[in-house]
Amino acid sequence: MLLSKYSDYIIYVVDLRDTDRLVIAKEEFLAILEEEELRGAAVLIFANKQDLLGALDDATVTESLELHKIKNQQWAIFKTSAIKGEGLLEGLDW
Ligand SMILES: Nc1nc2c(ncn2[C@@H]2O[C@H](COP(=O)(O)OP(=O)(O)OP(=O)(O)O)[C@@H](O)[C@H]2O)c(=O)[nH]1
Structure with a gap:
């Protein structure tokens, strides 16, 4: 993964x-959030392949990545x- 020194946002x-x-995915995601250079960066999650049958819903992804625990971003x-x-x-656009 490439990270610029001070990123304004993360797309995961x-x-x-x-x-x-x-x-x-959760472990990787939490490790990214702890990167010093990414403190304060806005976090955009793309829950991809939603067109496929059996795709997880976004509530499950939100829970799995513990997005609700993100406080300062x-x-x-x-x-x-x-x-x-x-x-x-x-x-x-967000
Ligand atoms: N149906 C569908 N297929 C997608 C989508 N995004 C990527 N793919 C296809 O999924 C296949 C694998 O792509 P990725 O999952 O992005 O690649 P990857 O992460 O390196 O592959 P894996 O490690 O096998 O998961 C490719 O054939 C893509 O064209 C999507 O939104 N919908």
């Missing part, structure tokens, strides 16, 4: 079909389908 993409790696979660181009612009 979660694969809604990859339930097996949700725990790893703005955050938002958008359901996306990268393949269909859905939800991406809404997220980037």
